[in-house]
Amino acid sequence: MSNQSSPTITVNRRESVEWTPGMTVSDLVRHMNYTFPRLVVSINSSVVPYDAYATTEIPEDADVRVIHLMAGG
Numbered sequence: 001m002s003n004q005s006s007p008t009i010t011v012n013r014r015e016s017v018e019w020t021p022g023m024t025v026s027d028l029v030r031h032m033n034y035t036f037p038r039l040v041v042s043i044n045s046s047v048v049p050y051d052a053y054a055t056t057e058i059p060e061d062a063d064v065r066v067i068h069l070m071a072g073g
Contacts, residue, residue, distance in 0.1 A: 009062045019060050025053040028064065038069035 007019040011032065025041050025048050041048045042065045048056045058064060 007060045009058055009060070009064055011064050012066060013063075019058065019062075023058050025056045025058065028058060029053065029066070032066070034066060034068070036068040036070075038071075040067040040069060041065070 008016045009019045009023075009028075011017050011028070017028070017031065025043075029039065029041075039050075041053065043056070043058055043062050045063070
């Protein structure tokens, strides 16, 4: 039996999420059940364009921030 823990990423400075090779921003958004129509995602302080969510892979041990944008009047 191995004592190694599964690789993780940190989401919004507080949640440790299991990381898998090839995990994309879209995969993370689905995994976290984010339903807000407007999200801003950064990986290690670099903002990921919305149209690149499906192709941008998240590296192991990454610091990921997901911000929900709200509009109102």
